[in-house]
Structure formats: structure tokens, C-alpha cells
Amino acid sequence: MFFHFGILLLLSQGLLGEGNVSEAIDGDSRIIGGKDASPGMANYQVSIRGHRRHQEWHSCGGSIINEEYVLTAAHCVFKKNKNDMSVVVGSHTINKGGDRYQIKKLIPHAKYSKPVVKNDIGLIQIEGKFKYNDKVQPIELLKEMAPIGKKCLFTGWGYDNLREETVPNDLQMLEYVTISNDDCTKQLKRSPYPKLVPIDKPEQLCAKRPNHKGACYGDSGGPLVIQEEKNKTVQIGVVSWVVPCAKDFPDIFASVHGYYDWIQSKIK
Incomplete structure (x- = not known):
């Protein structure tokens, strides 16, 4: 399932609902070891998308932490153009489903250091607010x-x-x-x-x-x-x-x- 900047940042080149986490940890082989996540799980999961002309791709992961913010790695947002990105929530699949949100602000940690991969934490503020439902919840x-x-x-x-x-x-x-x-x-x-x-x-x-x-x-x-x-x-x-x-x-x-x-x- 990621890594590279000459070494190891996991940018793409191109979970779990509360009731089910203990089931997964206990060893359900359907969803452990790189298996498909079960329906209804990881409702906090975010797909951060990149855009170029008419192309779109999954770039990084993230998590919903409140109605406006996504938590992610600094190197996923560092020196990026928010207009070339969006976030999708509420779907386990990349090719369909979910709700898309435009980005208001990218917030990498001010002391993020790419050469030594320190302070690799960042936030994304979306335009508007997430619409919560059974597939979209904060963690x-x-x-x-x-x-x-x-x-x-x-x-x-x-x-x-x-x-x-x-x-x-x-x-x-x-x-x-x-x-x-x-x-x-x-x-x-x-x-x-x-x-x-x-x-x-x-x-x-x-x-x-x-x-x-x-x-x-x-x-x-x-x-x-x-x-x-x-x-x-x-x-x-x-x-x-x-x-x-x-x-x-x-x-x-x-x-x-x-x-x-x-x-x-x-x-x-």
C-alpha cells in the first residue's frame, strides 16, 4: 500500500466505523493484511486528489477531524497549489462515489523539513463544511x-x-x-x-x-x-x-x- 523523494515520501505518482475496528484487529482475514476494507468502515477516510487539465488521480490520504479540516502529512500539502487539488470523502472506491470538496487553505507545519522528514504534519481546510452521514464522520x-x-x-x-x-x-x-x-x-x-x-x-x-x-x-x-x-x-x-x-x-x-x-x- 507507499514512499519517495529520493527516498521515502509516499506521494502517489500519478476506515473503519467505530463498531468494526475491534473486529478487524481481532484478525478478520477479509480486511487485514492489505485486504479490502469492509463496507461502513473508515468513515473518516479522505482521498486527496490531484488535478491537471482533464486528468485526476489519488495523491495522498487523510482523515476528517471536524466539519472543516482534514489531517494529513505536511509533504502532501507543502508548496502545493490548492486550486490543483480537491478532497473526496464518503467512498471506499477511487473511481466513483463520495462527496467532493474544494480546498480553502493548505497548512503544512511551519517547521516541516523535507531533507530529514521532520514535522511532517499538515492540515487542509475545505470550502464550506463536510456533510456528515453514515459514510462521513470525523475521527x-x-x-x-x-x-x-x-x-x-x-x-x-x-x-x-x-x-x-x-x-x-x-x-x-x-x-x-x-x-x-x-x-x-x-x-x-x-x-x-x-x-x-x-x-x-x-x-x-x-x-x-x-x-x-x-x-x-x-x-x-x-x-x-x-x-x-x-x-x-x-x-x-x-x-x-x-x-x-x-x-x-x-x-x-x-x-x-x-x-x-x-x-x-x-x-x-
Whole structure:
């Protein structure tokens, strides 16, 4: 399912409803491991589209966090023209369905650094307000640090085959497990990108996925979520970068907890 800017940003080249998250984490093979997300799931999921003349493509993922704002990665909006983009919500498929919204403002973090992929968090303010229904709902953000060793879920439309550069039409989901930033840093020192470590606390978080599966181009900005003890679905991360794609290294996310105050300051 994403990664690259000479290394690893998951821009495309070209989830889950609250009641069902625990079912997915418990191992429903229909929707885990890069399987199609079940109907009614991931109702917070956003497809960020790029436009050129009469062409349109899925570029990045995102999540609805209130009636006007989408949470995504900074590199999905950094130095972009809002008039060449739009967001689509309420559909699991890229080729049809959903509601389209024009963009009022792109808000990358002011300290976003592309060379070292730090502060990779951003927001999109839409024109008007999202019309909520059973397929379109906001996701709550986790205020506290994400627990280590916690099962979590990621959703996106990124490449499902890097070699053939194929993309899915249907929304995919994959199970991850959070790991400590120290463990993540140790592993990534052996990767092709040792200059991107250490992994910052609390601004970044890491998660390990099943072997030979993981995020890829087009998954950037997508939401990583967990099921809280009270069966509430909350977002803990935003896909930032990976060792492309599905290699034997953790995937790296911007931490919702680490940027919670920044997010709130921008959406008020």
C-alpha cells in the first residue's frame, strides 16, 4: 500500500466505523493484511486528489477531524497549489462515489523539513463544511502518547504492487503493532536512510507491519488508528515515510499526540 523523494515520501505518482475496528484487529482475514476494507468502515477516510487539465488521480490520504479540516502529512500539502487539488470523502472506491470538496487553505507545519522528514504534519481546510452521514464522520484524536505493543489499523489507496506500480480501486487496510521509538531508531540505523534517525519523541511514532506488507506510494497522510478500552476508535498517527516498500523495517508516522496542541491551535 507507499514512499519517495529520493527516498521515502509516499506521494502517489500519478476506515473503519467505530463498531468494526475491534473486529478487524481481532484478525478478520477479509480486511487485514492489505485486504479490502469492509463496507461502513473508515468513515473518516479522505482521498486527496490531484488535478491537471482533464486528468485526476489519488495523491495522498487523510482523515476528517471536524466539519472543516482534514489531517494529513505536511509533504502532501507543502508548496502545493490548492486550486490543483480537491478532497473526496464518503467512498471506499477511487473511481466513483463520495462527496467532493474544494480546498480553502493548505497548512503544512511551519517547521516541516523535507531533507530529514521532520514535522511532517499538515492540515487542509475545505470550502464550506463536510456533510456528515453514515459514510462521513470525523475521527477523534488521541491526546496521550500511544501505547507500545498496541494493535492498530492503517487504511489507504497506495500501491499494492510496487514492481508493477498497480493501485487498488478499493480502500485497503492493514494491521500494525506500535513499537518504541528507541527500538525503531536502532532498526532504522541499519536502513538505507540512517541520517533520518533518531526518531523524535513525541513527534514521531513507529509501527511494525506484517512481513512483505506495508505502506507505499499514495498512502502518505493516511490515518493509523487504535481501539480504546471503551471501544472508541481514535487516531494515533499520520503516515510520514517508509523504507519503500514493505521492507523489513518499521514504518514511520507523525504522532497525533506529539502535534495535538499544534493541530488544535490551527483549527480553532
